[in-house]
Amino acid sequence: MAVVTHELEKIHNSYERLQLKTLVPCNCETCKNLTTPHSYSLDSLKERLNARRYQIECDKSYEMVDIHRLIDDVMFQPVRADGEMNPQVAQLQNELERKRDESLTHRLRNSNQQEKLIINSQSVMEFEKEIFISYAWGGESEQFVNQLDQTLQAKGIKIIRDKRDLSYKGLIKAFMERIGRGKCALAIISDKYLKSPNCMFELVQIAKNGQFYDRIFPIVLADAQIYKPVARLKYIKHWEEKIKELDEAMREVGAANLQGFREKIDQYTEIRKMIAELTNLLTDMNTLTPDIHSKSEFEELLNAIAQRLDE
Numbered sequence: 001m002a003v004v005t006h007e008l009e010k011i012h013n014s015y016e017r018l019q020l021k022t023l024v025p026c027n028c029e030t031c032k033n034l035t036t037p038h039s040y041s042l043d044s045l046k047e048r049l050n051a052r053r054y055q056i057e058c059d060k061s062y063e064m065v066d067i068h069r070l071i072d073d074v075m076f077q078p079v080r081a082d083g084e085m086n087p088q089v090a091q092l093q094n095e096l097e098r099k100r101d102e103s104l105t106h107r108l109r110n111s112n113q114q115e116k117l118i119i120n121s122q123s124v125m126e127f128e129k130e131i132f133i134s135y136a137w138g139g140e141s142e143q144f145v146n147q148l149d150q151t152l153q154a155k156g157i158k159i160i161r162d163k164r165d166l167s168y169k170g171l172i173k174a175f176m177e178r179i180g181r182g183k184c185a186l187a188i189i190s191d192k193y194l195k196s197p198n199c200m201f202e203l204v205q206i207a208k209n210g211q212f213y214d215r216i217f218p219i220v221l222a223d224a225q226i227y228k229p230v231a232r233l234k235y236i237k238h239w240e241e242k243i244k245e246l247d248e249a250m251r252e253v254g255a256a257n258l259q260g261f262r263e264k265i266d267q268y269t270e271i272r273k274m275i276a277e278l279t280n281l282l283t284d285m286n287t288l289t290p291d292i293h294s295k296s297e298f299e300e301l302l303n304a305i306a307q308r309l310d311e
Ligand SMILES: [Zn+2]
Pocket: 026, 027, 028, 029, 030, 031, 032, 037, 038, 058, 059, 060, 061
């Protein structure tokens, strides 16, 4: 659980000069297990993002940490098992919301100037022009997304990335549903993506909201075996096994308090129902290889997106 500290620095004994410094806890592998993880000042993280630095080195592990994720970890901190919001996290979330509002007001005041968004969650209000990206964390998929993200940001286009690998709880689910409604969503399809409940939930959301063909911009990575029917069947089997596994596990416990599990089974079942159709649609689409995309600096993709956003 994240530990968030608010440091009050008293200067010259004056209440007016009290400074509130918001610290964001590190989420690297080393810090995750520490009771006092390394922490970063929110302001300095934001400055880094403004300067288009997307990573920062942890002082404890010397690992490079993704800044969007540090902030997302706090923004999308799920509720604790006992249903109570961690008060410290709630406080930091308020702080982030407040900063976001300030920034939005600021942007409205300077509406002539094209001001860049500082953190991705700020764009919540800009439904229409949002470009969402749905991808599985780690490996080639994430490297590709980082590259895409940087190229697009350099051209002044923001994309909305969200947090993966989290259990389904309020905010996360709402966020995923929002991706589903977005006018335009990039999907980086990999083997991991097709097996991930969170990723597939997003894909199903995109499909359920209609106009799948117009709204989705798929990029199919080499390890996603969607072009061979036999390999595609393996994904169907994967989801059938997941449903079976969960179903059997549920039978072993009492019938009460299974709400979260039932919801999951329903989600898996929905994915199972749609995966054949969705992967089939994806194979029909004219998707470029990741190599061609990055070599051309995503030119073709950008043109297609621009066209879609102007519709
Ligand atoms: Zn760390």
